[in-house]
Amino acid sequence: MTMESSVVAGSEPTVEPRGFELIEREGLETNLLEVSMGPHHPSTHGVFRMDVKLDGETVTELRPVFGYLHRNHEKLAEDMGYLGSMPFTDRLDYFCSMTNNWAYALAGEKMIDLEVPERAEYVRVIMAELTRLVNHIMLVGFFVNDLGALGTPLLYALREREKILDLFEWASGARMMCNYMRFGGLRNDLPEGWLTKCREVVDAFPYFLDEYEKLLVENEIILVRTQNVGVLKPELAINAGITGPMLRASGVNYDLRKVDAYGVYDRFPFRVPMGEVGDCYDRFMVRILEMRESIKILRQAMDELPEGPIMGEAPRVFKPPAGEIYGRIEGPKGELGFYLVSDGTAKPYRYRVRPPSLVNLTVLEDLCLGHKVADAVVILGSVDIVLGEVDR
Amino acid sequence: MLVQFANWVQGELACSPALAKIVGILLAAVPLATVFALCFAFTTWLERKGLARIQNRIGPNRVGPFGLFQPIADGIKMITKEDIVPRSSDHFFHLIAPLLVLVSSMACLAFIPFGLGMTMSPIDTAVVFFFAILGMNTLAVFLAGWASRNKYSLLGGMRAVAQMVSYEIPLVLSAVTVVMMVGSLDTREIVGAQVVEGWATSENSGLRFLGQIAGWHVFTPWGFAGFIIFFIAALAETNRSPFDLPEAESEIIAGYVTEYSGFKFALFFLGEYIGAFAVLGLAITLFLGGWNGPNFQPWWSSDPHALLIPGFVWFFFKMFVLMAVLIWIRGTLPRLRVDQLMSFAWKFLLPLALVNVFVAGFLFHVAKEDRVWASVAAFVFLYLVAKGLSRMNQSDAPAPRKYHFAE
């Protein structure tokens, strides 16, 4: 594989080739073992590839390679109206279609100065926090699966996720590709009885979490496998633009729900769990603790859910004035931003998704160097990527 | 029954000793192969069902009642599947490796006494032979990894060698205690030593009942520690979770079996399970009283050695219980990392096994009279040693953490 980039318009880019070197050890002449983990590897979370160079089992170099799922979402969006991109945002991070919808709706609403009815805001919070539960529970499941636990925690996670997906289906018509939010509100109101069922699910969730923690948190094997593995220093985390639970696991307090207080998040008192070491265990625990906070928010939001319309005075097809906007929310994986540039027509001139998964991958090599292959898989699991979002 | 049948056939063929010998071997080997192939089929079913229930699924339930015929369906699938051999692999060794795994595992079974007089190859040095042949497994696995010409296979093969060689030492050392105490390498004698003779043949049915259990080595301090060490090492030796690194699917696809398909893969599968049976069989023989179990005097017989439940029933019962534990462990635990696995073997299991040998020697030679107190002291001592060892190994002992929250 050539390390050089293809020559393009403009002068040749400066590339420092990180070569393939022979290492001498006690008279033995050995080569590094170059392994291409992926794109069809059981635990690369989709079609993702890590070009790994191994010294024995120790990772000496790791290059993430992706784009296998690339469909140029941004180009597609430039070719259709603002609303037309909404169902495509579902497919970015297919675990979290609700938050993706919200982020896009938020950007669009900023652009044309739309008011969102209060009930819609509350329902959005409920949906977003349910999505956070889904995402984190699946992440923890897959994470432990990457540790080699033969899927038992994963299947428990799937079992719980199923209940939430049923709720999504009931409200929006689809389990994963919800396409539920609209500029200025929601597509439809919650059906009758939904809230009761949702309360049931949310009330049962802490019991499940207790059991889950009992199964995993004190397990010695998980402790030795994850503690002090893949330590991310807060300075590097900030510099590399890491967001979401991964950043907070490194001890940086930056939660957009607090910082931006978009929607009605300023009305919910909740805490933001912080890690101290920034290793895989912290990333894993911060997510579990975040789920508990999400449940608090959910309970409060369901209690205070006001009556009223769910859709404001919003046009379905609109032409925003020329300008640009950057709207962001705290997605379950990190800061999900939508950057929209309008030239005054009904289609966005430029539509950009700021994918948290992609940016969080930046530090993958830094985290993995010096660890074993098995750790590389675990670290990748703790970074939490979804290739639909990374590749777009 | 089979034994009697074999004896009868041999008697009939007494005229030509060579033929009789061949027929005798066949008569012993064929049932062994059939019975354990059936056991394998049943275990795969049990494993799939058990894991499914542990994971809150239903498991196979379409083929036959409760999915009982699933192994047969799987077998047919395996046989009819295309056998893919990588072009650049070493074809000969690629073919030989699965056979070798199966053969070595099967051969190990020859030394296990399944019941009274049901040892296929009753020799004096059975335990030594057992470990010698079991060692061949390692070679076969590495051969598979090497011959496949795949980086994952190679990694898996190397992991297998490292792991199996390291864990063989605590495995053997824990068996050594038993050999020391019994004073014999013959598996039949080891089983016999675990019956409290006086009780087992007494008139009192209660004592008789207990007599079959009370002598199990697992109830002695050195036996208990030995059994645990043996069990953990056996997990590693048979590549079972949480030591299934050579075929760790989340890291190296399927390790040394990555490039195997169809019937060769089935052979690996079979070989691994048979290997597990063999090692568990040895564990039962060494520590769990072999084919002895709580038993009753049959009402039709007054022979003090007669038993109501045949020995092999007890043996297979114990084997499936241990197998269920393996499945349970597999359904619960994540996998260790390579370096942790090795340090666990060398820094924890090996010293503990050595200490255990000393404890066994101490109990055997020094504290013959005061047995109860010596036993308790030995238990405590072994526990403290184990704890101290684990402390020593983990200077920064991983522990659950406390987290703080930002408002």
Add this chain to the structure above:
Amino acid sequence: MPVSDETPVDLAPVLESFPSLEVEKGTGALITQPALVLEVVQFLRDDPRYRLDYLSNVTGIDYLATVRKEKRVNEEGKTEIVKIDEPPRMDVVYHFYSMSEKRGLVTLKQRITDRDRPVATSLMPLFRSAEFQEREVYDLFGIDFQGHLDLRRLLMWEEFEDFPMRRDYVEPDDYEYEPTPHGEVLEKAKTHAGLGEGGSEE
């Protein structure tokens, strides 16, 4: 409506220190030349009045040569529509926030006038988060980032030649045959079927 609690950022100090910076009308973005961008960003990052330590988003925008219409008041006091020729250009857009001070948002644009050979300055020496995102811009827009340590294609495959996010990108004419209700696609595909490569079996 969706409010941001972050402190709005006063752009005056940076404009003072770098007089050549412009503020874009309408969007309030800082516009800088590629030559200056590293200094400006370093200033924004390290100056205590900014401390923009978090580079959130990097992207490109491609502008083709267009004629822009603008209403202007001429000397006689009448509004008239003036046609302005906009030269083609490319922008690399950076969105900065401050994690430590909870400040934001500052948008910075590198304006590249030479659209045929776009060369920008990489922010990778200052911000690791630029690594993948600038690679993506390079991949999709063909903007060459000077100073980027590992500038390769990110999403498209290495042999891919064009830059799909450019506005004048023409999609390759390599449809595979597949029954579709869209007649013109079908026609195009049929012409390919005879050509062998790229066509399909049917």
Add this chain to the structure above:
Amino acid sequence: MDLLGSGIFKGMAVTLKNFAMTYFDRGRKERLPTVQYPEAGDTVTLFTRNFPFLIYDGEEEVDGMRCVACQICERECPPACIYIVKEKDENGKFVKRPKVFDIDVSVCMGCQICVEVCPFDAIVMDSEFEYSKEDRFGDLLFNRDELLKSNDYYHKIHPEEAQARDANLAAKKAADEAKKKAREEKAAAAAAAKAAAEKEASEKKDSPEASEPVAEEPKAEPAAPSENHAKAESEAKEKPAAEETPVEEPAAATDETEDAKEESSGGSEGKETSEEPEETAGSGEDDEKKAEEGEGVS
């Protein structure tokens, strides 16, 4: 660490509990959520959506079709999986019915945008999900007749939604009727003046009455050619004015504004995309004429 491997034993207790609980009735509900699919029923909910279908009222499939081939869904469909050709009668005039209405369900992503944009409640989402077919391509391209399903079926799968839609349609019809009546009166009154004004209009400007936006109701007869022409011109003037306002009228308002929005969006789209079916070329007019054709149907 108080006891060696205590965490491991805790975990094993959890799995043992889960194992055991699956055999009890209470646990079965909680811990054995598997649905034995072909035997057990599906779990279709109120809004469950999969792929769209076309509704017809009454018994006759084609005649009762609600779709009038206005092509809004075709334009709005994000993955562009809808393909519509309008039907013509013998005279080459358009009938308010699609001749071809294809949905490529292998492309369709079930987003429901077509349902939302349809002003006639003619296309709705199905909850059917068993679509396995033998032919990957042909069988998954649903044509008009495959897509047509009765309103009764819709009532069966999504009762509440169907009732709401029916009510909506009825209300709309009533409103249309009233409007039609009013317009007929108005037209009668203005008929004489219009005839005179028409001459002027051909040279100069339209009469002020004609330039106000007139939305034609769906079920109305095609207007007379002369009237049509006048309206086309009036619309040509109206449109740029509509485009200047950046944000258009809200959607969830009366049907009049809705119709107006369709007009403008339809008109502007018609201008931008030249992929309008070439049948319109028969009339030999320019853009305005095309837009008007689109109007005439809606």
